[in-house]
Each structure stands twice: as C-alpha cells, then as structure tokens.
Amino acid sequence: QLVESGGGVVQPGGSLRLSCAASAFTFSSYGMHWVRQAPGKGLEWVAFIRYDGSNKYYADSVKGRFTISRDNSKNTLYLQMNSLRAEDTAVYYCAKDGQLEGFDFWGQGTLVTVSS
Amino acid sequence: AIWMTQSPSLLSASTGDRVTISCRMSQDISNSLAWYQQKPGKAPELLIYAASTLQSGVPSRFSGSGSGTDFTLTISCLQSEDFASYYCQQYYSFPLTFGGGTKVEIK
Numbered sequence: 001q002l003v004e005s006g007g008g009v010v011q012p013g014g015s016l017r018l019s020c021a022a023s024a025f026t027f028s029s030y031g032m033h034w035v036r037q038a039p040g041k042g043l044e045w046v047a048f049i050r051y052d053g054s055n056k057y058y059a060d061s062v063k064g065r066f067t068i069s070r071d072n073s074k075n076t077l078y079l080q081m082n083s084l085r086a087e088d089t090a091v092y093y094c095a096k097d098g099q100l101e102g103f104d105f106w107g108q109g110t111l112v113t114v115s116s
Numbered sequence: 117a118i119w120m121t122q123s124p125s126l127l128s129a130s131t132g133d134r135v136t137i138s139c140r141m142s143q144d145i146s147n148s149l150a151w152y153q154q155k156p157g158k159a160p161e162l163l164i165y166a167a168s169t170l171q172s173g174v175p176s177r178f179s180g181s182g183s184g185t186d187f188t189l190t191i192s193c194l195q196s197e198d199f200a201s202y203y204c205q206q207y208y209s210f211p212l213t214f215g216g217g218t219k220v221e222i223k
Contacts, residue, residue, distance in 0.1 A: 102150030102165035
C-alpha cells in the first residue's frame with residue numbers, strides 16, 4: 001500500500017528525491033510522514049505534511065535541507081533531500097498518519113547512503 | 117521538543133514470560149502515545165495507539181497503560197514471534213519523537 005523509491009548512493013553535499021506511492025486508501029484524506037532509521041539505530045521522525053499540503057513540519061536535524069511535498073492527483077508523497085550529510089545515511093520510510101491513532105501503515109523503506 | 121526515556125534498552129526473557137517496557141516523557145502528553153514492533157529488516161508495525169488501544173489484528177497478550185508522562189507496554193505471555201525491537205512514540209506535539217527502543221531477546 002506504500003512503496004518507497006529513489007534511494008541510492010550520493011556524495012556529501014548532493015541531492016536526492018524520494019517518492020512514496022500510495023494505494024488501497026484515499027491518499028488525499030490523510031497526512032503523511034517520513035521516518036528514518038540509521039544503520040543499527042532507532043527510529044527518527046523526519047517530516048509531516050497535512051492531507052492537503054497546507055502545513056508541513058520538520059525535525060530540526062533536516063530543517064532547511066529537506067522538503068516534504070505531495071501530489072494527490074498521483075497518490076504520491078515526496079521527500080526532496082539537499083545538502084546531504086553522512087549522518088543522513090538511513091533507511092527512509094513513509095508512513096500514513098492514523099489521525100491521532102499513531103502511524104498505521106508503513107512502506108518497506110528505501111536506503112539512502114551518503115558517502116564519497 | 118518532548119524528550120522520551122525508554123527502558124530497558126535490552127531485555128532478556130524466555131517464552132512464556134511477562135515483560136514490561138517503560139516510556140517516560142519530559143512533559144504531559146495526555147494519552148498521545150503509540151507503541152510499535154519492529155523485526156530485523158522490516159518496517160515497524162503499530163501495536164497500540166492512544167496509550168492503551170490495541171490496533172486491529174494485534175494479539176491480546178499485548179497491552180498498554182499510562183497517561184500524562186509515564187507509559188508501559190506489557191506482553192503478558194511472550195511468544196517466539198515477539199522477540200523483536202519495540203519503540204514508543206509521542207504524537208502530542210511537533211517535532212514528533214520516538215523512544216530509543218527496547219530489544220527483546222531470547223534469554
């Protein structure tokens with residue numbers, strides 16, 4: 001129901017855009033999140049966008065470098081990542097907001113590796 | 117930001133044991149807390165939301181309690197498929213935060 005793509009290897013300072021294709025639910029009715037997990041580490045919330053794109057929130061660690069967006073006509077969520085650093089290396093998950101009921105659906109994740 | 121302290125970070129237990137995991141907040145979050153299970157190489161799965169409501173399809177051996185600043189996840193009778201990592205998460209205010217995680221391993 002949520003399928004991420006766009007991960008890969010990028011040099012420090014580079015850019016990457018992740019996508020998350022949604023199906024089997026009314027994408028345009030739900031807020032969406034990006035969450036990441038560095039190798040061997042815990043979960044870190046990255047960003048959130050409301051169902052209509054009207055409000056966006058970011059973790060301090062990515063503010064000013066990452067941009068979350070969505071195209072409800074394509075049922076797709078995006079994460080534009082600029083000025084990438086080694087510490088951004090992680091598996092990135094998209095997750096559906098359960099509307100005060102946690103994150104009820106997650107994608108399988110896509111790996112981003114920032115390395116020279 | 118709301119800080120979360122999850123403990124223990126590692127829990128060794130046997131099948132059939134009752135286990136508890138704690139999550140403490142730096143400020144009152146009412147009941148805006150969720151628990152997730154994650155197995156190696158897999159995405160997290162929602163177990164409990166609103167501190168104590170079981171997500172559909174989750175076995176009843178899982179339960180959550182607490183409100184305000186102190187929360188607990190309990191597994192009443194540990195099964196082999198429960199050996200995994202568990203995370204608490206607050207969704208009371210942005211930035212959203214996760215606890216550091218608890219790995220439940222076979223004793």
